[in-house]
Amino acid sequence: MLPADLPDLPIRAVLDDVTAALDEHGTAVLVAPPGTGKTTVMPLALAGTVVVAEPRRLAARAAATRMAALLGEPVGRTVGYAVRGDRKLSRDTRIEVVTTGLLVRRLQRDPSLERVGTVVLDEIHERHLDADLLLTLLLDARAGLRPDLRLLATSATVATDRVAALLGDGTPVITAHVRTHPVTITYTPPARGERAEQRVARTVRTALSEQDGDVLVFLPGAGEINRVTGLLSGVHTVPLHGRLPAAKQDAALTQGTARRVVLATAVAESSLTVPGVRAVVDSGLARVPRMDHRRGLAGLVTTRVSMSVAEQRTGRAGREAPGRVYRCWAEHEHATLPAQPEPEIRTADLTRLALELACWGTPDGSALDWWDPPPAGALAAGRAVLTALGALDATGAVTDRGRRIADVGLHPRLARALLDGAEAVGATAAAEVVALLDDETLATGTSVEDTLRRLRRDGDRRWAREVRRLAALVPAGPHRTPDPALVVALAHPERLARRRAPGSPVYLMAGGTAAELDGATDAEWLAIASADRQPGRTQGKIRLAARADQALAERAAPALLSEADEIAWAGGDVVARHVRRLGAIVLRDKPLPDPDPARVRDALVDGLRAEGLDLLRWTESATRLRQRLALLHRALGDPWPSVTDDALLTAAPVWLGPELATARRRADLAKVDTHGALRRLLPWPAAGRLDELAPDRIQVPSGARVRIDYGADDPVLPVKLQETFGWLDTPAVADGRVPVLLHLLSPAGRPVAITRDLSTFWREGYRQVRAELRGRYPKHPWPEDPATATPTARTNRPR
Template identity: 85%
Template sequence: MAVRLPPNLPDLPVRAVLDDLAAALDGHGTAVLVAPPGTGKTTIVPLALPGRVVVAEPRRLAARAAATRMAALLGEPVGRTVGYAVRGDRKTSKDTRVEVVTTGLLVRRLQHDPSLPGVDTVLLDEIHERHLDADLLLTLLLDARAGLRPDLRLLATSATVATDRVAALLEAPVVEAHVRTYPVTVTYHPPARGERLERHVARVVHTALSASDGDVLVFLPGAGEIARVAPLVEGAEVVPLHGRLSAGRQDAALTPGDRRRVVLATAVAESSLTVPGVRAVVDSGLARVPRMDHRRGLSGLVTTRVSASVAQQRAGRAGREAPGWVYRCWPEHEHATLPAQPEPEIRTADLTRLALELACWGTPDGTALDWWDAPPQGPLAAGRAVLTALGALDASGAVTERGRRIAGVGLHPRLARALLDGAEAVGATAAAEVVALLDDDTLATSTSVEDTLRRLRDDGSPRWHREVRRLTALVAGRPRGTPDPALVVALAYPERLARRRSPGSPVYLMAGGTAAELSEGGEWLAVASADRQPGRAQGKIRLAARADQSLAERAAPALLSEADEIAWLDGDVVARHVRRLGAIVLRERPLRDPDPARVREALVAGLRAVGLGLLNWTEAATRLRQRLALLHRVLGEPWPDVSDEALLAGIEGWLSPALAKARRRADLARVNVHNALSLLLPWPAAARLDELAPDRLEVPTGARIRVDYGADDPVLAVKLQETFGWTETPTIADGRVPVLLHLLSPAGHPVAVTADLNTFWREAYHQVRAELRGRYPKHPWPQDPLTATPTARTNRRR
């Protein structure tokens, strides 16, 4: 293909490799372009490619900005040669040759027609950012190219050199463009003890303003932090930059100003956009990424540390146009602990939407497709389970007609379901208002859905109003009564219906089993947004609507159940007939005659939960367990393992028969544990128990003294005078284990500990004799203990 650039384009570094790129695409149909931000890969390359080009960007802001920049280079308005399409906003015409779209939108087009008619080249921009939609788009394009469109050219661009895997997937050569960068000075500015993020960043920004020139680009994790830092910065024009701003305000941040500026940006400014005039970068070191807590059913954005590669990209923004400065808001020694690359979203995010896209593609499990990183099967199966409950998939996992309609809405399947079913229940507009809020819950200024909607209707963001109009046009429905936002929320998240645990408590129990806090609310809530901070036992409700039990039962009939429950609960056996909404108990009554077998199962569950300490371990039971433990340790099979773990694992075999009459926790203390434990004795080997691990041992006086098996070694505590003439140390377990003798004074205090009597008599006895004969003159202390008569008595009086 011949490279034909329009005239008067800037001489950016990527122009030097355009011929190599053309040769790669001609020879392979695929290529990977590695070029740092600012080299022109997003704006020059699409204009140089022949035919119709679709550029896929990971963010709406980046898509609009790229189209605007390319149109400006051509001296045209957006929508002529270069246009864009994002959700809810499109500027194209019959003359459009280069169209910039979001990755999610291009996935929808592929689903509609995998052949992408009329498209010659797809450029996947910023592939290194590893967004979920971008990974899915790459996989689907590879599949389409392998079947319907072998002539479709694919070009992936990346700002980092970690491209081996994607190059292998595309079977593509890698073309690298180099850019001249200026040196940057990196310094580290850790926060003071207890200093809040916003004040810390503002303090470092003032340092950057005083120590450098030019504009300052500040990286913060989200729009909330940007709003809180902005009023703390003085001495420059403060300009926010994030994806939720209006188009005009986004354009203003990407245009040089008349005054020195401090641009407060999220991750959108890492690589997708070029912010002109920057000489200094202040990096908070944080980013907001999607995470799914599968165990608690909570998904959302969490704040994490950035990777080393992201920190390097952010730093590179300072050295584009001149020598620059980078101020990192963390200790220098922590930099080496950063992960090398960002975690791909496909490993951590909610995969419900991905599961629906795969089902629509005809490959529900995705195993037949080529992936950069394959989706984890557990989270993917969880996503399919949600879709089945929504009616989007049938029992075989195939997409239903309802599923295709849900996919066509272009939202998360939960929100699409809430829109479709909510429109029939409360009307299209009312449902669309709630769904537009749920899709962008950062619009909320309180925890109340109702209060937020009232404010949005009066003076809400144009973007929300535009989205409401778009969603309303997708569905039809007339209100059947008073519009109720809680019903729409509950249709999206039925498992987040929540009931206060007790009157006055701030803790709510969700139908899905997760506990979460809200300081003010009614008895019932439909929770729109909740999260849980690491280390906290329960979540925090961020946005919710007031509900009631009637609404909850109407919105989530699939979660309703009624059954007899016999279980270990709150430290005891509970037997009751219960009506539930998921984990929430709606009504209960005690069972008068519960099934004994199920009661035993509950008691066993309690023992496994709490431990064997619930049983009454008498001295006899404890000694039997200790003797068996020694024989298992020394002789092994057939002598049983009687550790806590082994006893709990096999509890049905030895303890269940003894639980026949037990009904509650208190009954466990009356179980005869010794008899139960005896069931573990191996036959016929059990006949040798007293021989191998005797309860008592005979000493030279003829007395039989109990052996202590409580320590690692068996112990026999015996008065020293009773062992006169005893030369062989006693052993047990077929002679394999010597008994540890605790030799006692006449008062019963240990005077020596030995497992070798011969050595004691020879080397230690005479010292013991010298120390004790004066203290106990009435007791025998012979010169030769080996020939003396053993005794437990004193000397006869003369």
Template identity: 75%
Template sequence: MPDLPDLPVRAVLDELLAALTGHGAAVLVAPPGTGKTTVVPLALAKAWPRGRVVVAEPRRLAARAAAARMASLLGEQVGDTVGYAVRGDRKVSRATRIEVVTTGLLVRRLQHDPSLPGVSTVLLDECHERHLDADLLLTLALDARAGLRPDLRLLATSATVATDRLVGLLGEGTPVVRATVRTHPVTTVHVPPLRGERVEACVARATRRALSEGDGDVLVFLPGAGEIARTAALLGDVPVVPLHGRLPTARQDAALRPGDGQRVVLATAVAESSLTVPGVRAVVDAGLARVSRMDHRRGLAGLVTTRVSASVAEQRAGRAGREAPGRVYRCWPEHEHPTLPAQPDPEIRTTDLTRLALELACWGTPDGAGLDWWDPPPPGALAAGRAVLTTLGAVTADGVTDRGRRLAELGLHPRLARALLDGADAVGPRTAADVVALLDDDTLAPHPDVSDALRALRAGHPNTDRWRREARRLTRQLDATTPASRPASGDVAWVVALAFPEWLARRRSPGSRTYLMVGGTAADLDGAADAEWLAIARADRRPGHTEGRIRLAARADQRLAETVGATMLSTVDEVAWAEDVVARRITRLGAIVLTDRPLRDPDPAAVRAALTEGLHATNLTLLRWTDTATRLRDRLALLHRAIGDPWPDVTDPALLDRLDDWLGPELATARRRADLAATDTRAALSRLLPWPAASRLDELAPERLRVPSGAHHRVDYSADEPVLPVKVQEAFGWTTTPTVADGRIPVLLHLLSPAGRPVAVTRDLPSFWRDGYHQVRAELRGRYPKHPWPTDPTTATPTARTNRTTR
């Protein structure tokens, strides 16, 4: 091999090789641009001529670029000493000593043969980015090294990394080698958005300022391809070069070559690390990143635009000082910078883990237990992924199935792998491959309708070449014996539904834009809804809304939905309370009601349960509480308060807890609300009377009390204490206050005038005769002269009559 270029990492190569020789693993911390991705693999291959060096990159663009750079350093073509392999594209030969691969592809090779035959060293590049595949690759490589390949050398490289945690994973005492680089000063300028200004307008304004304040290229970081296109339009005649993962390979490569004059490179996060964009003197940072977030409750995954972390902002800024003094223009207020999160969230904490769950099942550790993780997968998210795999037939309680292994070998998300395999049987390999190629990268879709999108791609849309290459690759992956079927209407929807059966959806009402998915989530369709059923391919969350938003879908019908979602079909008899007993036979596809008919002969137990629910919901007001039932309940309530057992608690909660004890016969025969309203509640309540103590009910809580006049007056037990209304003249000669409950509770006397109006309230009658009566006598004897008003009421004859009547 020729001499290595004079890059900063050369200064630590001897230290790095010694660390790998002595320990078998090492961590290399080196800033971007130091050559860790290109110089180090060349040095490893030179130091250990036997065995291949495999470099794992998180992105396809970075893998191809790194291989091209190393091949150019050697003066060779890619595929000679240095090659690469990404999904659908591989350039290697028998002479290849260094192979750059994507992390996902290396995971598949480990699954196929954990011993990695012919590989001497694995270099895990850009560990700090914490992509899901990269975390899984590190975990599986450590497990393979511990069990099968103790001689396998592992080198983890990063620009910024928590070395303590990484060293703990690689093994106690793992050497950490640091390469320092002489950086040029970078001036930081904050260009916050104006009031109401969109991010693209702010970025365009900052970019024009960067162009006017210095020479060299300007590297602009934006969250996605949509923002790149809109910013390019705002920049007008400024030379713009886009750089993101959706571009054709030739256009990506063009962005990584020096330009003829000053230019603006509009890039996504792909330019943060692994890649070097030459000629950059200024960076404009929108301060935003697009990351995947999974809402497991709704079953929706979505790309969410978030603020970048402080470490990412620093790494982006460093791009400006790679070759000369530079400037970074940050499109957020300076006072907000300290509030940025320190590090980005690892994908394993936030994204859909269905594919990870399948890889773990194939590895033989479905729950990931016993493996060394940087961050272990959250149990809830992993369980959700396993639930999806179970519905796809990929795993059972006994582990991964043969079908699951076939799905994993396709290298697609398990949903899409299922759609490819089963779709090939249903609609033919070509149609299945065409649809899956679109679904796998739905950014290719030029239309929100899958059928219209495919027609546009087949007619020569700008994304046609990428889509056609992927469709051909998928077709080749299918068995050659898969029968081809004649295309028919609805084929597209079949494939979509096979991938996302729980996203089959039905319009909520005629003309509505809102659809209810089989899984229970509602989502809105942009524009007018002209289909009763949809097979949804992409729906994402909308912050602040309960409904999701449908991004890509195909028109479907009920027959398709019932066929693909057959495992989610159910017919049940439902008896429930809704102001009355409602009994219906309902056929559902998941959460979608297909038919709903009245049930003529419902299960009596279900009817009883519904009536019980109604009684609880209304606090027993469904029953007709007659005066006699209410008085009995009030008397029992007083005895329970005063004496306790065996007298029952008859409050609403207590009666609801004991419905079977006192209302059982009525509940057994009632069929509707009206039946309960006809219940004899006094007779029902009498079932709670404690025997034989019930024989003393009239003694302990008499309905009426005999007063000195000889009359019997009703006692009111509805308040906290019993009340007896009685005229003053009828109480003459009563020298003790009456009591109930075996003398425990004094009766509150409401003493009335001859006209029946209250004149005094007392629970101490002797005190009233002594202190209060004389004032009452003075006030009332002139008003009621015909009635007796003796000076000594304790010895007077009680009467309800006037003086004349008495004579």
């Protein structure tokens, strides 16, 4: 039902190919760069009922509006849309444009999608989490319930092999070629000390002076858009991002009479057409979801764009005429950009995905076909959160409460806060907080309470509309004094936080992460709505929080409360106390007068492992015994034990057992008889040969018994040279397997030779030693033939 006056767009050349491919195979991939008409013309050419899934609400509304305009109809007749909080549909609607998340929810309720003939997965290359999940669930539904359901995946990039393979063997890949105008690329690296927004503003002014037409600027988020707007005084700026009211979004997508600078987020990369653009200023930055599972912090982080995204942004300058793109980075840095954007499924919080999988009946998702499977660790973390919320049972199956949470259509944490918060403070009060938590761009500071007062005072329409929508989803509940902190804590109980010290800006969260609050506050407790951690920082930064107290914390997070005797090594000694905790936060503690000896022993062992064996007092005899045992273990192996630090720490309960049984604190470790304790490691009956295998002393030819030094890798015997005359065989230990290294000393006790081969030394080395020392020590014997001379420790007798 294409209109007769359809614009001459490149997609027209492949419409028949796409429809034929769908008729023959039921699946197809359409590769079409921005500007070809794939989003707004292709669905009109498809027969039957068509659902177009868009990754963003703004793109869904814009696509439906454009298709309806092509038909000369109002939105909601033949072409309609449905996004969260807004829908325009009628009985006559044949083409419905929806967000991917909404279609996932519809698919959960109606897995067969009985009235739908074709699903178009638009901009699938963007790899949004909901889009990846939707593709997986549609493939499963098509394999089981709806083999006749036609699937068309569209992409602005050519990396489509994997998608075609997922859709099935033989899935055709059809390409529409766009007629683009030449684009000149200019790199504008930052000046010294220049912030990103300053660099973008400077580049925008350059673009305005060098190029005609409107300027489209890509920035990572609404905050940067606001700051760049402030730097461009005297310039007609128009914001464009997904959180704007519909009227302002429509204004940005409509060309006016005055020259404009459109400041946009990633929404303008591929799904939307911004008319009149001749120049693009690319900040080179994007905002993407990241989950720090170790610290329990999820949020958005600013990263460099990929090469493919940079190319898509560049193409926006050549849609209607020759243009220019200004890239706000150095030219040599471009080659270091990643080729493709990182799929959200690899980096994002997967709690919501885990709930959808449980609702689908495949909690671990292992039986499904994925573009990229969800990481096992992140998925397990999401299931753990859902179990704590009561959304999953012990087997991982979804509960009735879980289905209620899923039906709300928010992140499960926010849905839980809305449902339970409505019961506690009333539907409207809970909805006010949840609407704010779901759109943190509404906050102008770190205080939840201040932001809510401003939103009520200013009558923010977008927020108020979402509050009404959310409140209608839950029972009215009681009419009590609103407590924003309670609702925040219901969403994020692990982010309940207590000040670490009076006057400190640092708070310890119940989850164990420390976070700092900008600005002064006297609040001892906070319910933190948003916090993140910048790379390289050890603690997080609090972005949004509400004042709380201990009573509220205990009420909101009873599952985190615990009370127990804690005996552990902390701060360099054993600490034994009875503690009441809220997660990692100590609420109350008192010393234990008579701690469990077994647990004290374990704590002491932990202390040794943490701080090392130097906590013990190592006497000379203990050190020598350890050295002798080390030699025998190296030379003979079993049954002689290893006595390395790691081995002794592992075996500490064995060889230090009796001492640890009576020790209570660090000071007691310094009193341990380490020599006696080490003897417990001696292997019997082999231990009876210890002095034979690793003797403490060796008798030398002079008759003296000289102590062996076992401190080095090889045993060393330091002995005066004159005492070894006549000694032809080098001594050895460990059943003769390890020769002793002889350090032959001068009469003054200084080394003059080192050898393991006395016979060779007497023949080859002694002559030089004799020549050097006989004049220096004339009273000592220096025979010409030391091999047959009499050994002695004395000087020559005077004549």
